[in-house]
Amino acid sequence: MSTAPVRRSILDLAPLELDCMNALWRLGQATVRDIHASLAPTRPRAYTTIMTILDRLAQKGVVGRQKSGRAWLYKAHLSADQARTHAIARLVEGFFQGSNEALASHLSSLSNSAQANVQRGRE
Numbered sequence: 001m002s003t004a005p006v007r008r009s010i011l012d013l014a015p016l017e018l019d020c021m022n023a024l025w026r027l028g029q030a031t032v033r034d035i036h037a038s039l040a041p042t043r044p045r046a047y048t049t050i051m052t053i054l055d056r057l058a059q060k061g062v063v064g065r066q067k068s069g070r071a072w073l074y075k076a077h078l079s080a081d082q083a084r085t086h087a088i089a090r091l092v093e094g095f096f097q098g099s100n101e102a103l104a105s106h107l108s109s110l111s112n113s114a115q116a117n118v119q120r121g122r123e
Helices: 015-027 032-039 047-060 080-095 100-122
Strands: 063-068 071-076
Touching: 015 032, 015 047, 015 071, 015 080, 032 047, 032 071, 047 063, 047 071, 080 100
Parallel strands: none
Antiparallel strands: 063 071
């Protein structure tokens, strides 16, 4: 498999691209058919649509692929954890001036606000 560096951020992926990545992370490596079958229950799409999405992900450098018989076998260049870490780092940098503490404080305030709303609903 090619080991080209990821040229785009995981945050730049369209929703269906991210769904394909989530399926690929679960499967480890997979063909278009495998990913198409994995997405069918929750996000049914044409086989050719999934094939196009995976081809674009390969062009972007997000996944690598190698021939396996007549099919391409795809594998993510980043693990799900690496992608999450990268995405959160960009979020922190962009919205919280690089402060993990500011993000934690924001998440805490959201959690406290949600808890207060639940309490008000019980009264």
